[in-house]
Every structure is written in structure tokens, then in C-alpha cells.
Amino acid sequence: MNFVSPDLSPAYAEMFVLTMTCLVLVVDAFLRDSQRGITYTLSMLTLVGAAVITSQFGVDARISAFSDHFISDPMGDILKLVVYATTAVVFLYSRDYLRRNDIFHGEFFVLALFAMLGIMVMVSAGSLLSLYLGLELLSLSLYALVAFQRTSTQGAEAAMKYFVLGAIASGCLLYGISLLYGMTGTISLSGLAENLTTADQFSLPLLFGLAFVVVGLAFKFGAVPFHAWVPDVYQGAPTAVTLFIASAPKIAAFALAIRLLVDGLGDLQGGWQDMLTALAVLSIVFGNLVAIVQTNIKRMLAYSTISHVGFILLGILTGSQEGYAAAMYYTIAYVVMTTGAFGMIMVLSRKGFEVEQLDDFKGLNTRSPWLAGLMLMIIFSMAGIPPFVGFYAKLTVLMGLVEVGLTWLAVLALVFSVVGAFYYLRVVKLMYFDDPLDQGKPEAATDIRVLLSANAILVLLLGVFPDGLMSLCIKVFQ
């Protein structure tokens, strides 16, 4: 029998990250607590190396490898680069936070890197099997991360909720996948696409399978009515972990949706479009309304995330290339804004003082005008006010919707962004119009301040010059 060694080059980045993560795991076991900096540095080097590999071996067109289980394409490359950058930003923001709370352990970095590897596998998944593998690697790492502050009962509770609900979601997804496999006899996405025709969107068993797949997807996205875990996990997890959960996995969820629904089940669009419409409308309406009554900043951001997810789903459900590009642009813009917002929470926290409540933002402008200005930009961007990136993200999604004739959805989304503006404005009101509760100055390290500034200014710059990222997103879907 002739054994042909497969071409490994499409997956070099994944292999590198896997090797390095194992290395970090081993090295960390031999380090004393005072030497954790080495773990941190090694993790950062992993990200840099992965970024170099991905950009070196970047492809111009889609390549399938490993018997169709793996796909390498421009969309995947860009998403992976964003994921590396996000993870690096998370590590940087978290360093001081973890030290302060005495949880500067190697597990954080190892688990986050494994989660990132899971995202990379999902982004490049070419079959239902690899998609599921990546998803589980991501999810299991995240469950552990949420509970990773061992003394925190809140964290344990959140992790338990997350685990139970996440397991149900995975079960749903798996059941849906089994139905799809049963109907088509293949697990490869391209095989699915070949075996299905648009006539199949009326086939009941297929729709049944599709519904389960979409439910699983909605859980991972945190779309209403499968959102119950989002606020609890955001609140219960250590802020560093919340930052990670709120950012990178959304890219994974976007990739999951594109790979599964568009690449694999594109012919069933008539089926999933309605399902996604319901999810998107509920998420936007519910997310924005419930966010208004929150007093905890992390919970508020959780509901705000839910409404952003609604917008991402709106982009996907258009079923057009413009819509997918818009959803991708929205996802990236969302990640940039969210890292900024949670980064701000960590910068404002001090030893013995955790920023938890919205009221902790009171009078920030008096305490630190610069930080208040940065937060102002992030918040107005989330509200979708130009000239910040959030506006263009909403704009592209709305244009995608109007283009396929779903103007009513666009108008609905617009009206609810006005509702959403209310709770965002409240944050600005607290920062600018109210007197501070405490006079303590934020004491974050310089590099973290610089990073936060760069993060917020990126929100502005991507808004003033939106074309670069936008045309990149459009190009990968052509």
C-alpha cells in the first residue's frame, strides 16, 4: 500500500500553535510563581509566530486539505489574524489584572491558547467533524476558564451554568449533524453542498436537522432565546476571562455560521433565513430593552453583545455576498469595540477595587479626562454614532438588508438602535455629568494604557477611514 504524505502546509499555523501550547504547558509546570512572566512571554511569542506563519502561507483562493476536512481560504486567514491579535490584546490587558487578583497562573494562558486553537480549527473546518472538534476544544477550554478563579463561588456557578447549557447546545448541534448525515450520507461541507439542491429546503427531515444545527449555533452566538448563559457568565467570570469570551469566540461563531450554513447548507437558505430572522429580531429587541435596566456594567455589556449578535445574524441571513461581508465587518468591528470596553474595566480596577457597577464610572471625566474620552468613543461607537466604526458596521449590514429587499428589517434594526442608544448614553452621562464616587486615580501600567488608547483610537480611525477593512471583507466573499 502506498502511503502518500499529505501536504501539511495549509495547517502549519494550527500545528505550530498546538506544539507551542503543549510546550507552554510543560514549561509552566517547572516555573515558580515569580517566574510566570516566562509563560506570558512564551504565549505572546506563540501568537506572533502564528501570525507570521499565517501571513506567510496565506492563500489567494480556497484550498481543501486532509480529505476535505480542512479548508484554507482568504476569509479564514483574515479571521485567524484577527483572532491572534485579539488574543494578544486579551493577554496584555489581563496581565496586571491576573497578578492583582493572585491568579497569574499558567492555566489561563494554556487554556486560552487551546481555545484559540479550537477557533482556528473551526475557522478552517471543511467537514462537520472538524467543525465539531474545533467547537468542543473551544467550549471545554472556556468552561474551565470561567471557573479558573478557584476561590470564586460566582465563577464556579457561572461555569456550571455555562457547562450545562453549552453541553445541551453541543448535543443539539450533534443531533442536527447526525440528521444531516443521515439524509445526505456525507459529513464534508462541500459534499453537503453537492448533494443538496434548492428543492431540499422543503424536505422535512432536512429542515428538522437544520433547526437543531441552528439552535446549537444560536447557543454559541448567544442569540435570544438561547442567550440565558451570556449575562451570568459575563458577570461571574473573572474580567480577563469575560474579555476573552466576549471577543474571540464571536469570530468562531461567525465562522461556524458561514462554514455550516453558507458553505455547506447554502441550498437550504430558504429554511435558515426564516430561523435566523426570528433569532436576529428577538436578539435586537430583547438585548436592547433588557440592557436598559442593568446596573452592572458587565451584564449591560452582555445584553449589548446580544443585540450586536442580532446585527451579525441580520448580515448573514441576507444570503448575499454583501451581507456576509457586512456580517464579517460587523464581527471584527464588534471585537475591536468590546476589547476596548472590557479593557477599560480592567484599567479602572485597582488592587482591592473591582469595577463592577455602572456607578463606578461616575465622574470619570474628573478623575481622568483621557480615559473618559476613550470610553466615550467606544460607547458612541457601540451605539452606532458616526464617525466611529460601529456606525459603518451597522450601515453595511443595513445596506445588505435593503439590497435583498428586507427593508422592514432594516427599519426595525434602526429603531432599536435608537432604543439602544439610551443605555449607552447613560454611561456617558455617568462619566461626564456626575460627580465621582471615589477620587482614586487609575493605576494601570503604561503599556496597558497605550494599548487601550490605541484600541479606542482604532475605533475612531476605522470610522474615519472605513474603506480598508470594508473592502477586505468584501473581497474575501467574491
Add this chain to the structure above:
Amino acid sequence: MTTGMPLLSLLIWVPVLGGLLVLGIDDARSSVARWTALTISLLSFLLSLFLYAGFNPDSSAMQFVELRPWIESFDIFYQLGVDGIALPLILLTTFITVLVVLAGWEVIQKRVGQYFAAFLIMEGLMIGVFASMDAMLFYVFWEAMLVPMFIIIGVWGGPRRVYATIKFFLYTFLGSVFMLASLIYMYMESGSFEISALYALPLDMPVQILIFLSFLAAFAVKVPMWPVHTWLPDAHVEAPTGGSVILAAIMLKMGGYGFLRFSLPITPDASRELDWLVIGLSLVAVVYIGFVALVQTDMKKLIAYSSIAHMGFVTLGFFLAFAISERGGNMGAASMGLQGGMVQMISHGLISGAMFLCVGVLYDRMHSRNIGDYGGVINSMPVFGAFMVLFALSNAGLPGTSGFVGEFFVIMASFQANFWYALLAATTLILGAAYTLWMVKRVVFGEVANDKVAALQDVNRREFFILGVLAVSVLALGLWPAPLTDLMGSSIDNLLHQVMTSKLVP
């Protein structure tokens, strides 16, 4: 003509970047912040004078055009230009901003840098709105403007400032999102966001009506027209003096400008169909709000309501053209209605600004805006009293002041349209005189009300200068409005031609 210099870009970005510079100056060096802000606002004013000097009033085409690609993926261009409609408003903006910076000189003591920065950034964004030739660029400036205004009212405003500023923001934001939906729809139809391309886009009547209504939602809130005016008295009363001046003098004009730039030329047939709606709402504003103004006890609130009534005149003038043309009337009268509306906008910018500054002068001394706390101010502040009476008279439309010209034009035009329009519109001459002069009588004249009033200091040199400059411009415009009307004449005629051309698909 081309100067080779991107004048409009400079006019937008000098104040914005200058504002960011001032933002960085902390309270310890507040006088540096003041002087920098003044320099930047004067520089912008100077630049706008260059614009005026280089402008050719005989042409109705866009001038000083700048065109650069901005968001190529969606054919959005950074496209600027001015015509005879935008130019006077840009001049008004730069002029008023200088005065606003001066007006906040000693009054503002907390967060001085941020205060001036907010006004300078506002100035740049407002000029951007007037100079945009691309609908999406227009929208970006239009919305971005809300951010500094939100901060201005909320930080430096009165006791109920939080309520007022959130109301202001949400009202205007809600109005604008409908406009955004329309703009996206038209982009899908025409493949361009260029405003002139939207002019050429044929549209069916039902679509036109929807688009017209969405524009109305955006612009009526900004003007503001009855019944969506309720944010204005709150915002005006709670805003600091400078904020009130910018709101009344320029931000309200955005709505009027929007009608001229978007509603009328993009949806001419729907405007013809629904002109009764706008005219009706305008007349309600003129008559009903006039009565409301009469009973106010708060000076700022009174002027705010008077602003609504005066802006009702503006929208009335803009939408008279259809009724006139249907009666076979002469187009000269229609153009007079439009011109009257425009002159009224400029004149109201000056007068309302001046009135708010007058109230500001009193408020800085007495910390009360309540009419009942005053009386006989003229005894202790003779110079100030003279200014206030002059501005009050021009607010009431006294011939010889700028307030008269616009109102006269609009009433003349409405006679050509419908006798009843004219009759109702003309009641403003009585109502306006009643509420303004009655306020002046109670505040400025009469017995000295209390010891505090008796101890008032008259205006200082800075205040004298601000009020003096405004008084001169109000009188100049009232006695000799020709330079202003010449400036916009051919652009108005061009617009009128545009409005009278049906866009329905035959």
C-alpha cells in the same frame, strides 16, 4: 474659480483639529485654552470670508468643489461644495462661533478646555453638514454633531440638564435614522450617494411619499416643527448660554437646510402632494406656539418658543411654491417665499443668538432666568437695556431690522398662495410683538424690582463688543438685505426649477 486651496476642507478640519488641540489643555492653563480657541475660531471666520470673496453669486452651480474617494466599496465620496444656499449658513456658523467663544470667556470656569473644544468641533461638523455634496458624508456629519452637543448641554447646563440632553439626543437620533433608511434605499436604486445623482433619480409616488415622510421625520425634529418640538424648550433652558446660542442660531437651521437640500428637490412630487401638511404644521407653530410663548415665565423658554414660531415661518416659506404654482401664480412669488425662508433663517440666527446672549448676561449676574425676578433693569444697566430693546424689536419684526425682511417676504408670498395662509402667518406680527415686548417691559422697564437688580453692573467691554457686533449685523441686514439675497438668488431659482420638475416615471 479655483484657489488651489481646499478651502472647504480647511473650514471643516481646522476647527475640528483645533478643538482636539484645545481638548488637551487642562484647567490649570485655562487662559491658554481660551486664547487658542479664540484664535482658531477667528481663523475659521477668516477662511469663510475668503470663501465669500471667491464665491461667484451669478452661478447656481456648486463651487469650491472637492472630490476624493472615501469609501470606494460603496461609492461614497468625500465630496464638498457650496452654493448660494449653503454659503450664508457657513458664514453664519463661523461668525456665531467666534461670538460664542467670547461669550464663554469668563463665565465658564470648570473644564474650560473641554468647553471650547466641544464648540470648535461642533463648528467643524456643522460646516461639514452645509458643505457635503454626498448624502452619506452629510449623514456622518449630521449625526456626529450630536456628540459634542450632548456633552455641552449635559456638562455645563442647568439643573435638569441630564433629562434635557438625553431627550435632545434621542429625539434627533430617532428622526435621523429614518432618513438613513431612505438614503440607503435610494443608493440601491441609483447606485450613488451623490446628492445630485439623487436629484436625477426618478421615483414613484408611493416611494416618494415614504421618502418624503422619512426626511420630514429627520428635519422636522431638528427645525423643530410642532408637534415634535418639545425637546427644544428643555434643551434650550438647560443648556449653557453658548449652547443655547449654537442650538438656536445654527442647529435649528440644519432642519431648514435639509428641506432645501433633500426634501424639496429629491421628492418634489411628494412635496407637492403633502405641502398642506408642512404648511399646516408651520401655521400651527406660528399661531399656537406664539400663544404658548406669551405665557412663559422663564426668559429662555420664551425665546425658545419664539424660535419655534419663527422657524415655522421658514418652513412655511419653503413650501409655498406649490400652492402658488397651482394658482397659476408667478414664479417670482414662489422664489420670494424660498428667499424669505432663507433670509429668515439667517436673521433668526443672529437675533435668537443675540437674545440668548442677553439672557446670558443677566443670568451671569443674577443666576435667574425668571422674568418675575427682574424689573427696571434699564436703571442699573442702561447700555444693556438699549441692546435688549433693539433685539426684542427685531425679534418682533420691526422694519429696519433683519427680522422684518424675512417675515415680509414670506407673508407677501403667502398672499399669492392663499389668503388664509397669509392671514394666519401675519398674526405673528401681533403675537411676536406681544410676547417679546411684554417680556422686555417686565424685565427692562418699570420699577426697580429688588436690591439685586439695583446693584447690577452694566455690560463690560467684552459683552459690549459681542452685543454691538450683533446689533450692527441685525441692522445692516435689515436696512440693506441685497448682498444676502443676491448671494442666494440664482441658487434659489435653480432649486425652484428643480422643485417644479416632476420626477414621476411617465
